[in-house]
Amino acid sequence: MAEAVAVARIPVRARLSRDDLIMRGAMVVIGLLLLVVIVLPLYAMLSKSFETYRFRFDGIEFQVDRGDGWSETLNAEELADELGLLTPEQLVTSSGGRFQATRLFPDFSFRAPTLYRIRNREAGVAGFMFEGGPVAHGDWVELTSNQFRRVQIRPAKATGLGNYRAYFATPALFYSIYNSLFIAVTTTIIVIGLAFFYAYALTRTCMRWKGLFRAAALIPILAPSLLPAISLVYLFGNQGILKELLFGNTIYGPIGIVIGSAFWTFPHALMILVTALSLADARLYEAAQALRTSRLRTFLTVTLPGAKYGLISATFVVFTLVITDFGVPKVIGGQYNVLATDIYKQVIGQQNFQMGAVVSVVLLIPAVIAFVVDRLVQRRQVALLSARAVPLQPKPNRRIDALMTLYCGAVGVVIVGILGMAFYASLIRFWPYDLSFSLKNYNFDVMDGGGWEAYGNSIRMALYTAIFGTIIVFAGAYLVEKGRGFRLGRAAIQFLAILPMAVPGMVLGLAYIFFFNHPDNPLNFIYGSMAILVLCTITHFYTVSHLTAATALKQMDPEFEAVSASLKTPFYRTFARVTVPVCMPAILDVSIYLFVNAMTTVSAVVFLYSTDTMLASVAVLNMDDAGDIAPAAAMAMMIVYTSAAVRLAHAVLTRGLHRRTQAWRAR
């Protein structure tokens, strides 16, 4: 026994089975993948935002020969100083900034027989360009005046807060923070108010046509966020049919952004609130009634606190969606700048990638705060869910039911109206002069913007995203939930899976440019391909998919893996024969979620498409930009038709699946 005690103090090191090794291998693969698609691009973007470019005149020297031999060596900084060119406006630039060397010589004339010499003070630092290429050696380069006018001074790269300083020194830029917050807060208040009572009507009253109202409210999910903006142009724009309702205010600006944002975020808030309000415990209401509490007081003391977490969660979700959205403000924002459109303008308009990165970081801050708060709140809500409660059956109340029918009817009409307007506009020959019907707006091939090919690309992209995304997401969630040991690895994947939710689409897209377009990146080849669009879209919508899959996996008996190991059955067999079939509804949900979002998304991919991979949603944007609003509406409607058809197919499939598996799902 004494011998055994001596041995026992050596910790047992569990030997790994083949299953464990395969699972760890898979975990490493998925972990690396997530690292490449989210962490490294974000890092690239962050470091880009700290990358500053400045003309370093002190590194360049000249000599001039005006026919009387070479002058003494002149330092460019001294020359610039004499000319008053050493101001921040002159010195601070972007990576593409160039400074013509001749500007340092006010007497320069390309016809003069003057000779110039230029050199870098330090060999290896390419301070100037000649004939298109940077010159890095430290020897004199001798040039005629005609050649000298093609010499350009390059900025030197440095790391620092310069970009941020420049950002906050430019009112036109930092004022967007205020605009973005104003839009997001206003929209959130409106949407949460509207959605709460809508959800209340759906869950707590005996109102009629609940199915219809629910369906109407979920319509916006099928459409890109560009669609409500386009509709609003038709409704309230300069030639809008309801223009008078604005009493002289313009729709191009905050009003339009708020209405458009409210339209497309409404279903997101509604779904959360419906869930929250469905969780009511009837016993609380019976107690309130037994104590003769008034309806209003019951509402304030029981209903509202019960839906508290749902309300907080919905608030942050809507806030994040609005502040990170690009589609609505792009189409209808007019001169009203918000952060998301600023990123686009800096990158696409001015090619100032560093400033784009700075705005991205600024936009990342509210998104991350909202994300953290939401996660904390959700954790608590889980505890609320597990409590055993008696489900509440709403009782008929004629006055309230009628009132709610009216209310939901009004909201429903607005939602359907906005969609209907886009639908109608897409079928009109020439708004507003010739209101006859025609399909000419759907003839995309005769218009700029990518044509039908863009639509085909979108379908392909959405299919790839749905297929590969579902596989990756489900495999990742499975490893996190069902892996044996290797806690650190599982926690790391879990964290990486949750991270994308905090990253706005615009930021992700820009981060992809920085990371994948870097010439030293071995993955550089996927830049401009379909693959990068698919990867970016999977990443953008990874978190919700992961959580859906993880929830389904959590509901499975935790001992399936133990049982199959005891029966010497490899895990992948049980995965294929039990896990996947049992989780099929969730798998379908994930794939449909990825498909529809891949069809409608514009924010991330707008930076990443190439001429060969133009997408339908980007085409909507570009056609709208070019003034082809009717075709833009038509293309947006194509996206709606497709999403709706796919959703319908999903519903049929799910029903079929349910019937087939009814026997074993019965409880």
Next chain:
Amino acid sequence: MSTTTRTLVREAPTAAAEGGAAPYLRIVDITKNFGDFTALDSVSIDIHDGEFVCFLGPSGCGKTTLLRAIAGLDIQTYGRIEQAGRDISALPPSERDFGIVFQSYALFPNLTVTRNVGYGLENRKLPRSDIAGRVRELLQLVGLEGQDDKYPAQLSGGQQQRVALARALATSPGLLLLDEPLSALDARVRVRLRHEIRQLQNRLGVTTIMVTHDQEEALTMADRIVVMNHGVIEQVGTPEEIYRSPATAFVADFIGTMNFAPGALVEDGLVRIGKISLACASDGFAAGDRVQVSIRPEDIVARDVRAGQPNAFVATVGHLEFLGSSVRVELAGADLGDAHLTASLSVNLMRELQLEPGHAVTVRVPAERIRLYAAARG
């Protein structure tokens, strides 16, 4: 891990085997830590071939942790497990030899009864007809003929339990692990299945470990019971031993009902409770030690007791609690002084004696039924 230490330990079973057959499963000094919490603290047991052993204890006592360590599902921090002479301490579950039934049964919901039972066989490249034959045989064994094509959700809890059992036995494992297999069932089904599982185990002769918190289950089913508390083994013994001679106050309290009365050892073989002294075994205590005197309610004899008999005393009847076939009688006062005892008397006897609250009654406790424990424990 040096080879020398290993060989040293290997020799141990040979030495132990001299007394009889080598144990089928040797658990040597198992410790399991979860962070700072010690779930198992140096647990050692030998389990013999064909034995039915119950791990019994309150929730959180470490019994399931020990089972999971044996299965390799949560490998112990320290210690060694040997099965049929093979060191399996660090092996993953798939390389050990056991079948397991969980409390939840963990039946695959999308597979029929047949496929659930045949699940472990399908992986062994057996001919289809062999699998079908073996599955039929197993279903017959557990009494589930004719349910082949049903899904688990269409079966009752007891039937699901049998499917899980059949599935665990399908691959003819050397060791059957049952993790609270009956606790999810109705009381009636539970009693019937206890009997069936035990019979099945007898028939197959498979070494079985069952984890349970239900002492009745353990007492009726087990060859030996391992009583655990706070990660240590309190006692290992046959049901009779555990019940009759609990090794610790915890076991005495946990198994069955037990009276504990404060007392002191007057001299060797004589303990004082209240105003009386009772003859008993000293259990290693010395004169003057303060002890807890434990007496089972059913060991308090009231039939044909006269004053003056050994260990007879007078007590006042307190509250009566009618339990159907028996009555719990609270005894206090008179000879007992401040001490309280509860006796369990048959209804028959109660009628004979016509006991009412407030009556005085003379009772007796056989000396060999009194056990003493240290007083420190509550």
